[in-house]
Amino acid sequence: MGIIKRIQRTLYNLFLRPSMKIGLGVLVTGGFIAGIIFWNGFDAGMKYTNSEEFCTSCHTMADNVYPELKQTVHYRNRTGVRAYCSDCHVPHNFTDKIARKVQASREVWSHLTGDIGTREKFLDKRLELAQREWARMSANGSKECRACHDYEHMAFEKMDIMAEMEMRGAAQRNNSCIECHKGIAHQLPVVESIRNEDLDKLLANANSEKITVDQEYFNVLPQPLYLDETLSESIGSLEVATEVRVIEKIGDAEKIEYALWRKNKGYGRVLYGEYSLNTVSAILEKEVAKNEAFNVLEVKEDPLTGLEWQKVTGTAWVKSGGLTADVAPIWEVANASYTQGCSTCHVQPDIAHYDTNTWPGLFAGMVGFTNMDEDTSKVVLKYLQLHSMDFAKKNAVENHQ
Incomplete structure (x- = not known):
């Protein structure tokens, strides 16, 4: 009991006992002023680290992604309204902003160690960096984008017909902006073709058939x-x-x-x-x-x-x-490749939305943004064509008869 009483007395003297030399009012006022000074300093520091000057102070940003931004409508447009680095890459909510700042320590470390210190190193890492940011924006529903771009206030009727169709569908699904606009402010990473192991398995099975x-x-x-x-x-x-x-x-x-x-x-x-x-x-x-x-x-x-x-x-x-003898496994691989590979830039179109002769042109415009090898792209295209609007109608008529 004596030990407990000594601990209680010590805590009281440290934290609860009134100062014998400085008045309580002075302590409160001084603490309040110190708090204001600290908060203003903290806020000023946060604002500076969100500034374009700070973001482009390292050559990695200044030499790579910033010149790309300057070529887009987010930097220069007819209305003069522009987005800054922090508008897209730093959460506006205070709690999320602090969490993002903590995460940025990893990026600071990469800069200090020269992990992406040259153009070549940056390009080698670009896909990984982009995928990390895409995942973050997908997870929060592209909240930063939608601080300016809001489905509820879009004038769909002023868009061209194709844009209107896509945007109305996106609004109904409440899609995250980044699902369709990955290359809107920076160049897309160069994606190397990767050999599809599933096709090799199909060929191995065929070889033993x-x-x-x-x-x-x-x-x-x-x-x-x-x-x-x-x-x-x-x-x-x-x-x-x-x-x-x-x-x-x-x-x-x-x-x-x-x-x-x-x-x-x-x-x-x-x-x-x-x-x-x-x-x-x-x-x-x-x-x-x-x-x-x-x-x-x-x-x-x-x-x-x-x-x-x-x-x-x-x-x-x-x-x-x-x-x-069985074509079904080929279509299974094709469907998986289409679902995974064609989500780099947007939600995949419904296969039966287009006719057979339209798909080659559409697919040619999309496949360059994927990592499909030549064989996979041919399998996917044939799958899209043979499951297009024409064949959906044909199957519907046959089933009706």
């Missing part, structure tokens, strides 16, 4: 077409998910028969899976297409273009190991 003569199969990935079983002379290429019939097997070669459509114009080198739809299924060498004695099964004229389309059959040889 037992092929039966007189059965239909689907081509997994683009592969050469050959003149004969020696596979010595290439005559073209067989494209993704093209349906063929195996009619002969010799060693490591398989003879296939195809029934595809061609436009009766020029050499007719490109063969399509469907009438009037640009779903590329095979591409023949010019001399082969010129001299090939196609067996024409059907002829139709496209009323929209006036072009004559011919359904033809032909044969060629392929190397064993590239065909599969």
